[in-house]
Amino acid sequence: MVVTLIIVCEVAFWVLLAAGLVLRYPARKPRLGAAVLLCEPLLEVVLLAVTAIDLRNGAEGDWKHGLAAVYIGFTVAYGHYMVKWADGHFAHRFAGGPPPVRPPKYGMARAVHEWKMCARSVLGAVIALALLQGAVWYVGDAGRSESLTQWQHKMLFVIGISVVIAASYTLWPKKPKTPSGEPRDPAGARPAGREAAGRETAGH
Template sequence: MVVTLIVVCEVAFWVLLGLGLVLRYLARLPRLGAAVLLCEPLLEVLLLAVTAVDLRNGAEPDWKHGLAAVYIGFTVTHGHYMVRWADGHFAYRFAGGPPPVKPPKYGRARAAHEWRMAARAVGAGLIAVVLLQCAIWYVGDGEQTASLTDWQAKMGWLMGICVLWAASYTIWPKKPRGAGRDAHGAEPSRPTSRGTTR
């Protein structure tokens, strides 16, 4: 039941997103479109409520309940980002809006972008860990909650990997291909102490 609801919530997210954008830009009903988009968070509330009821009714905690917590965490931190992304592309394609701003590719700007994405992933992981811990406290049986503890460990690894990924762009900034070389692939000449080249 929980897995089915996760799939339903994911499908409903994109359906509501598409419907909201169509109403906003094609039907010229921006308020109604915004109201539809604001219904998106209700999906996470519904999933959280059903998961809690499932546990209250005596269901043994397993990977499905852990997956629900992870899904809620990521939709909370990435949902608004996805809505903005889709809104920008839809407005550009169908409503004469400006071209969507693409993520930077190189240098400090790219590193800053990667840190922002890492912050979202860490936020999602922390939300999932907190929800999982609440479920562990609610059940109260250490043996039954082993699968939930495993999900917490996985979230810890995921957060660590995301931070290391972002840090790699800070330590080794990405540069355009061929940057710092001339047309023949040679390094540019450097001035000597007397201002001449060598």
């Protein structure tokens, strides 16, 4: 039942998002559209309540309850970001708004973007960790909550990977490539190897 409800919540998230934006822009009913979008958090509340009831009724804290905690955590962390992204596209398409700003691709601007995404992932993982720990305490039996503890280890791994990815863009900023496929120097200069080759050719 928990897995089915997770799927229902995911489908309902996108249905409510689409319905709210259609009402807000093509139908020109912004208040009604906003009201529909405000229903989004209720999905996580319902999932949390059903998961808690299932555990209270004696269900073993297995991977399904862990998945529910992870789903809630990352939906909370990324939900507003996804709504804002979709809203920008709808506003541009149906209300003459400016084109959505694309994430930067290169340099420190890309690194900053990656750290922001990292922060969202860490937030989602921390929320999931808290919910998982709450479920462990709620079950009150280590033998019935081992799967929940394993999910906590996975969330710690997610945090570590997210930080490593963001740090890699800071330590080794991605650079745009020249038409020949070589990385372009930030100041616009050609790579040293090409300059040397050019001087050698000129000497002949």
